[in-house]
Amino acid sequence: MSSQESYLQASGYIFHKxxxxxxxxxxxxxxYSDGDDAELRIAGIIGRASDITVFSLELRRHCTDWPSLYHLSGTRANILRPxxxxxxxxxxxxGAxxxxITRYLGESGANTLALEGSPRRAAIVRSRTRDLENVTVLAEKFDQFRCDHQFDLITLIGVLEYANLFTSGENPALVMLQRVRSLLKPEGKLIIAIENQLGLKYFAGAxxxxxxxxxxxxxxxxRKDQPQTFGRTVLADLLEQAGFATVEFLAPFPDYKLPISILTEEGLSSKKFDGAALAWQSVRRDPQLPxxxxxxxxxxxxEIFKNRLALDVANSFLVAVSPSQQKVLKPGILGYHYSTDRxxxxxxETVFEHIDENAIGxxxxxxxxxKCEGETNPIINFKCPEKVxxxxxxxxxxxxxxxxxxxxWAIEEVGAFISRYIYLLGLIASQRxxxxxxxxVQEKLPGDFFDMVPQNIIVNLEEKPIPIDTEWSLKGDIELGWLLFRSLxxxxxxxxxxxxxxxxQSxxxxAFIKSALSAAGYPLTDEDFSRFIALESVIQEHVSGHAAREFLIIWSEEQLLTYSVAERYGQVNQLNELIDECNRRISRLHELAMERDVLVHTILSSRSWRITRPxxxxxxxLRSNQRAK
Structure with a gap:
């Protein structure tokens, strides 16, 4: 019997075989549930899977909707990787x-006690960690959790916002944090992940x-009977009131649920580090975004980063706290970026860290x-440097x-952008x-240009291009047309x-890719387009493990989503007008109600009302007697 099981047994809990x-x-x-159908489906997927590890391709292939993505994706674990x-x-x-997350904690080697309020979900947790002896699963409400043991680390990942529903007290969130504080060792750490009440995407209408x-x-x-999130200042005050001496905020992007980038306070405010690039490039990686x-x-x-507002309006918070004065994060760390959909x-993992005052590593x-398990690819090479x-x-x-x-915007402008991109490629080549x-388009470029797409080229203040993150290269040359195609x-x-x-135009x-390349002077034939889709599919399938060709063919024929900025603001104005009209109606109804109250008061105070009382x-x-008959 493990130490975890021993103190559970001593606390009166029973093992359900x-x-x-x-x-x-x-x-x-x-x-609390994601619904019977969703949870039973997830239980079946995990129960039948032969690979239940964090990076399981088998489980990832079952990520077909939000519940399955949330519960099966290995990207979830990124929130704890820092x-x-x-x-x-x-x-x-x-709240397992x-x-x-339990799977990641178990794979890290920690003695993990996973507490989950739903017995069915707790059973799914056990199924997901069935090969990890260092993980114990308990079905219990946190506010009724009986335990005298103290822990080195406690996590509240997507849990604190539900304090109103499952914790009693005048201030349930504070009560929950105080209870957590009592369960920590003196040098223990608490990790919290929660949405920001004032996140930027919520201002934008999410x-x-x-x-x-x-x-x-x-x-x-x-309301007091609803889940509730908090802004940074309110959350920091709650943590201070709960007795935590050290509070370190981080900002996960696009949010804490499926984070691909995580920035520290130092990274959010650094003038030499472009944290904004990680933030804006993560926006469309949020599957819940409207x-x-x-x-x-x-x-x-x-613009948010320029004005030092990034932490205040980050979509989510990741917070490391401790009752001691000891900080959790290593000084100089600016941020983390994760490539885990592979x-x-x-x-x-990519870690950005100050080397000295003038350089970032x-x-x-x-x-x-x-291990490549004997697999090779005749087309592509992967090379990940240790440090740059x-x-x-x-x-x-x-x-x-x-x-x-x-x-x-005009397609000619996109053509000009492509021409500028090609010019910068020429500069990179000359640097080498x-x-x-x-x-x-048929011209050949060296295979190491394969990954030099615009998102992997930094243009500095001197207008010089600097390739970054070029981890992929072809074993042979790459056609210019293919590079331009994959860039778009x-x-x-x-x-x-x-x-x-x-x-x-729509x-x-x-049509967009062909029109843009034609505007730049590099027309593609339909045969070229189909050939490049086939080539790109082979690469994507090798990197991600997912079949890609059919998707790319269908995807390429779909219309681009066009949303006029003027129309967008027009819709906002229309909504504001509707709100104003509703407010006017409410005010009028309020006036009528007041007039009614005055009239009723006048009637009740009148002499005739008093005279007719008998x-x-x-x-x-008489009416009562009539009803009795």
Whole structure:
């Protein structure tokens, strides 16, 4: 019997052999669920899977909707990766869900007690960690959790916002935090992940995550019987009141649920580090983001960072706290970026860290197994350096976004952008002592240019291009046409909203790519387009483990989503007018109600009302007698 099981048994909990979870006698669970169909489906998927690891391709292939993505995606674990060094000793995970985070904690080697209020979900957690002896699962309400043991680390990932529903007291969130504080060792750590009540996407019209209504959190309309999120200052005050001496905020992007980038306070405020680039490039990686927003988040984030507001309006918070004065994060760390939507051997972590006052280092770490299991690819090579120097400047891809997201853009402008991109490729080649011919789409470039797409080119203040993150290369040469094709393919894959074209044109993705390249002087034939889709499919399938060709063919024929900026603001104005009209009606109804109250008061105070009182009493008696018959 493990130490975890020993103190559970000593606290009166019973081991349920059928589900392999611990539970107290008579416990029925909490009223929280993703729905019977969703949870039974997830239970079946995990139960039948032969690979249940964090990076399981088998589970990832079942991510077909939001519940399955949330509970099965390996990207969930990224929220704790910045703290990998302290995931040791005894860990209490409060609100384990269906085990996505539990699995990562278990794989880290920590003695993990996963507490989940729903017995069915607790059984799913046990199924997800069935091969990990260092994980114990308990079905229990946190506010009724009986335990004298103290822990080295406790997690509240997506849990604190539910304190109103499952914790009693005048201030349930504070009560929960105080209880957590009592369960920590003196040098213990608490990790919290929660949505920001004042997150930028909510200002742009995204609905409040738990209640589904836009502006609900922004306007502070939470009731005491509802989930509730907090802004940074309120959350920091709660933590201080709960007795935590050290509080360190981080900002996960696009939010804490499926984070691909995580920035520290130092990274959010650094003048030499472009944290905004990680923020805006993550925007369309949020599967819960509405199709259309009231403004462009991609363009807003750089301005937010310039004005030092990034932490206050981050969509979510990741908070590391401790009752001691000891900080959790290593000084000098600016941020983390994760590439985990790949087959395991290509998954990696990128860490940005100050080397000294004038330089920033970029450190890479392969997260999955480096074993290739005998598999080779005749087309592509993967090479991940251990460390490089950070390149200051702006991503070339931002120039593309600024062109196509405004009303009145022209395809000729996109053509000019492509010409500029090709010019910069020539500069990169000359920096390497090479000369490239870019006269036609059939011209060949060296294979190491394969990954030099606009999002991987930084343009510094001297207008010099600096390639970054070029981890992929072809074993042979690459056609210029294919490189241009995949550059636009990746740009369109970000899902940005296009402004209205100057000529009122609408484009499918295929038509846009062909028109843009033609405007730059590099026309593609339909045969070229189909050939490049086939080539790109082979690469994507090798990197991600997913079949891609059919998707790319269908995707390329879909229309680009165009959303006029003027129309967007027009809709906002219309909504404001409707709100004003509703407010006027409410005011009028209020006036009528007051007039009615005055009239009623006048009648009740009148002499005639007093004189007729006996007659009304007689009438009531007569009506009562009539009903009795």
């Amino acid at each position: 059928d589900s392999a979870i611990w539970v107290r006698s008579g416990y029925t669970g909490i009223s 703290f990998a060094a302290i995931l040791r000793g005894d860990i209490l995970e409060i 869900g269906c085990g996505a 609905p409040e995550d738990h209640l589904g209504q836009p502006m609900y959190g922004i306007e502070g309309r939470y 199709r259309s927003m009231s403004f462009s988040l991609e363009l807003a984030w750089p 087959i395991p051997r290509y998954c990696k 970029v450190n890479y770490l392969i997260l999955g197994s480096r 120097i950070y390149a200051e400047g702006s991503p070339l891809s931002l120039e593309f976004i600024k062109i196509v997201t405004r009303d009145g 002592g090479r000369v490239i011919d870019v006269a036609q 393919l990746l740009a369109l894959g970000s899902g940005i909203d296009f402004g209205k074209n100057s000529k009122g 484009f499918s993705r295929r 007659f009304r009493a007689i009438a009531r008696v």
